[in-house]
Amino acid sequence: MISNENTNDYLQEVQEKCIKCGRCTRNCPFLTKYKINLKDFTQRNDLAFSCFLCGKCKAVCPVDLDGAKISLILRRQTPKFKSIKKQKENYFFKNKSKRKSKDLLYLGCNFPAFYPQTAKYLMEVFQQEGFDYSIDCCNLPSDFTGFENTYMERFENELREKEVERIVCVCPNCFHKFYKKLSVEVITIFKWLEEKDMIHDIDEEVNVFFPCSDRYNHVIFDEIKRHIKGFNDKFTSTNCCGAGGIAGKSEKEIANQMKNSIKNEKIYTYCATCSSNFIANNEVHHFVSKMVGLDEKCDTNFFKNALKGKFRGRK
Numbered sequence: 001m002i003s004n005e006n007t008n009d010y011l012q013e014v015q016e017k018c019i020k021c022g023r024c025t026r027n028c029p030f031l032t033k034y035k036i037n038l039k040d041f042t043q044r045n046d047l048a049f050s051c052f053l054c055g056k057c058k059a060v061c062p063v064d065l066d067g068a069k070i071s072l073i074l075r076r077q078t079p080k081f082k083s084i085k086k087q088k089e090n091y092f093f094k095n096k097s098k099r100k101s102k103d104l105l106y107l108g109c110n111f112p113a114f115y116p117q118t119a120k121y122l123m124e125v126f127q128q129e130g131f132d133y134s135i136d137c138c139n140l141p142s143d144f145t146g147f148e149n150t151y152m153e154r155f156e157n158e159l160r161e162k163e164v165e166r167i168v169c170v171c172p173n174c175f176h177k178f179y180k181k182l183s184v185e186v187i188t189i190f191k192w193l194e195e196k197d198m199i200h201d202i203d204e205e206v207n208v209f210f211p212c213s214d215r216y217n218h219v220i221f222d223e224i225k226r227h228i229k230g231f232n233d234k235f236t237s238t239n240c241c242g243a244g245g246i247a248g249k250s251e252k253e254i255a256n257q258m259k260n261s262i263k264n265e266k267i268y269t270y271c272a273t274c275s276s277n278f279i280a281n282n283e284v285h286h287f288v289s290k291m292v293g294l295d296e297k298c299d300t301n302f303f304k305n306a307l308k309g310k311f312r313g314r315k
Contacts, residue, residue, distance in 0.1 A: 008077075010069060011042040017063050024057035024067060028239065029254045030247070031057070031067070038065045048074035049081075052254075053144070053245030054212045071245065075146030081246065085147045091137040093306040095314060096158075101132035103192070104164045106178075108171035109137040111272040111288075113306040118289040118296045122170070122189070123313055125198070132162070135309050138174040144246045152181070159184055168192045170288055172220050172271050176213040189288055190223040200293045202268075205230035206285075209262070209278065211271035212244050220270060224287050231268075238262055241277040276300050 018039035025031040030050050031041070038057060041047065051071035058066040091109055105126045112119035112135050123133045139151035159167070159182070166185045169175035178186045193199040208231045214220045225231060238261045242248055248255035263281040270287040275298040278284050289296040299305055 008073060011073060014042050014065050014070060015039050018065060019063060021062060023060045023062065024065070027056050027060045028067070029257065030251060033251075033254065038067050038070060041067060041070050042074075045074050045078060048078060048146070049245075049250045050247055051245055052212075052240045052242075052247040052251075052258075054240040055216050056239045059216050068245070072144075072146075075144065077146070079146035081145045081249065082147060084246065085142045085145045085149060088137045088139050088142040089149055089151065093135065093310045094137070095133075095135035095310050095312065097132060097134075097314065098161060099132045100163045101130075102163070102165045103129075103131040103168055104159070104162065104166070105131065105133035105168050105189075106138075106170065106174055107133060107135045107309075108169070108174045108272075109135065109306075110276070110302075111170045112309040113302045114272040114276050114298050114300065115286060115289055115296050116299060116305040116308060118286070118292060118294050119170075119309060120312060121292060121294060122288075125196075126168075127313070129196070133313075138171070138177045140173050140177050141246055143177075156183060172211045172214045173273075175220060179219070188220050188223055190220070190227075190291070193291065194223070194226075199227055199291050202228045202287075202290060204228075205232065206268040207232045207234050207266060209235045209238075209241070209267050209269045209274055211269065211274050212240055214270075224270065227291060235262055235265075235267075241271075241274040243273045243277055272298070276302075 020037055024038050034047060048071055051067055053068040053071060055068055105122060107119055126133050139149055142149045164184055166187055167178060168187055168189055170189045175188055206228055238258055240258050242255035242259035259277045262278060266283045267278055268285045268287060269275055275284045275286050279298045284298055285295060
């Protein structure tokens with residue numbers, strides 16, 4: 001068991017416990033590129049923003065070391081990309097209200113921009129059920145810059161003012177950022193749709209690309225798989241869609257390699273960002289859209305869709 005997981009002491013523990021087996025390097029294109037292991041990584045502050053935070057190294061490490069934690073510690077030592085922090089902390093396309101609501105549909109930022117019709121449908125369903133919705137960024141990309149941010153504190157205040165009891169997350173990244181970290185209950189859109197008997201089962205075996213945040217715990221997927229005939233985990237050699245951990249800004253070649261490593265496949269996923277990265281070369285289905293009966297194709301015109309979502313449903 002590794003202690004001091006969120007402090008610089010963790011770097012020292014990694015240096016002491018790494019057995020130099022090479023599994024992390026063999027399973028990570030970033031570590032492979034620089035010919036380093038996790039122990040070496042602790043001393044490479046210059047590579048802090050080259051890690052995609054996908055979690056593959058931890059999954060294969062025999063002593064449970066975590067490259068994502070190393071990267072985040074190094075990023076806090078030398079923060080970068082302040083423009084991302086500013087963009088996400090005051091998300092331009094946010095659509096929120098002060099209306100009281102026991103359940104709050106939290107759409108995140110990318111889902112309504114890539115799946116506008118499905119987002120609109122969900123907004124309307126929640127309104128019909130007497131609940132409110134929110135389009136906003138959970139600030140996870142801001143966390144990845146290494147700068148301090150106060151989003152969780154501000155969000156808690158918003159939830160108290162709105163008298164929210166449950167947040168219903170559509171995005172897996174938002175869900176895992178909030179899950180068990182807020183004073184209110186955090187559930188998935190799949191659980192909420194189940195409760196309302198509004199979910200459509202998928203009567204076929206599907207090829208699933210698991211988003212990084214849920215790949216090694218399946219907290220969300222355990223709810224999804226109750227509504228599918230079966231699934232194949234056939235994309236294990238691709239660690240990330242290429243957008244993970246904002247590393248693509250530093251490692252564009254690796255990001256493109258991962259994005260282009262899957263072609264001519266029928267993919268099911270539950271992350272809008274993954275959908276947008278794979279749609280050019282594949283037939284991509286988003287579980288949320290499919291399970292509400294729309295099966296909307298990912299629309300990569302982000303700005304147009306996000307702008308429409310900013311004003312949708314508010315008078």
